[in-house]
Amino acid sequence: MDRVRVGLVGGGPWARTVHAPGIASHPGTELAAVWTRRPDVAAELAAEFGARSYTDLEVLLDAVDAVAFAVPPQVQGRLALFAAAAGKHLICEKPLAGTVDDARAVVEAVERAGVHSTMVLTMRHAPAVRDWLAEMPQEPAGPDTVAFARWVSGSLLGGPYCTSPWRAEEGALSDLGPHVIDLLDAAVGPVVEVPWARYEEPDLWRFGLLHSGGAQSTVTLSMRVPVDPSEIDFTVLGGAGRHRLAGRGADAPICYAALLDELVAAVDGSGPPPALDVTRGLWLQELVEAVRAAVG
Template sequence: MRIGLLGTGPWARLTHGPALVEHPGTELVGVWGRRPEAAAELAGRLNTRAYEDADALFADCDAVAFALPPDVQAPLAVRAAAAGCHLLLDKPVATSVPAARELAAAVAAAGVASVVFFTLRFAPESAAWVAAQSATKGWVTGRADWYSPVFGGSGSPYQDSPWRRERGALWDLGPHTLSLLLPPLGDVDSVTAARGPGDLVHIALGHASGASSTMTLTHTVPPQASSVTAELRGAAGITTLPERGEAGAVTSLLHAVDALLAAIRTGEPHPCDVRFGVRVTEILASTEAALLARGV
């Protein structure tokens, strides 16, 4: 599959680029970025071509992968779908519900395949856990907490990301935790939320199944206070998200590429397709609205 990469930041350099070069089922056609000099540098590192025009890249590709801020991604992905490209999207697909829905409509109109890269959903250990719990009945409640030190002095390559600074952990980490809770507990029909220090947010979700869950998200804890946890409780007892293995995000993205190739080959949509991405955006937008209603 001829695939193009849009984006030149740390996520593109550290994850997307290496994975797209390594995957045996893809040929990395080229790189486009908002800064041509950064695109040229990354293309040289990946031994491919830099494109100055995104539409020219779409014309040369079967698919495109996005490593861009969500509200830059969404309109470009609409254009890519209209050009007939299958989409490997990053989460969230957009931070605006209308933009997310416009993207889903473009994908449907073009008949292209889509996969949204929720890192934990494609990590082998957590993917197996989600699948097993989704096949188990009787869950009553769950929680997913992500205490990240990205803005807390960790030296993370993402600490200077403008969109993460603006939108906070709610929009950066919330998609990941929702991707763990929604499959076993079902869709959400109510949201309440409260803020803590920094970008910390506490969220309580009511699920249509009758279950409830909570999420706590932040990028502003010190490294010694960081952790990622999730658990479910119900008739089957208590189950906890296993720790991630040594493989890292590149391995997760390789599995996401596998999922996109399978969706193209079979015509069967993946559970993490753009429609799921839209639902995640809708829930996060409802959370933001709940926070604003509280005056926080």
């Protein structure tokens, strides 16, 4: 089939360094259109990657098969409803929306429209991460297993993402939390409870997760610790064996290309729907809010 025509909504650093070049270089996709709230930014980005810029989002939707979002969650949650209703496949960032209710509305819109969707959970598409998960037992780990996850960075102290208002306001829990919870859920079994959580200023989150087979995991997150590069570590110990994963597994462009592989295969009928879809995004957002509620 022809390449999937993708419209990019957003023009910030992540759109410029991951979405746009990833879509433009993938053999199964074409970066056909760009829209941002600032027409000059859209025009500049579109020109760089051989796309067309649009000032009207509804007109953009008529010109594409799929929409990739690189905007704040509250904006994505609104615009994804229109894109799904227009029959467009979705590439969504996390968090899926500004609230759990808005995220649920996106899931319902995708289900009504019968379109495909995928969440940009980049780590899960890294070859090293996939190999690490393949080492795990197929059944959920039992109460004789514990897991630990640590993701500590200084990305809110400087760099391209430190000026992002929603990241500055919500911190590591909303930005890093979905990645970490998703990976622990996949490694030792579905999360069924958040037994405890602690938060300390300026941005230190610590919480526990209980998994369906009885395994427990402990998470530490921060984006305001002066370290470079980030410290990322996942460890599983006990009855499930001894398994350690250090780092992201691969850089974002490699992971994004694998994500597009899955979406293109689903769209052309040669592969199953992406497993990490907006339903997964809703589930992760519910768990992030459960952590926030456990803090009190």
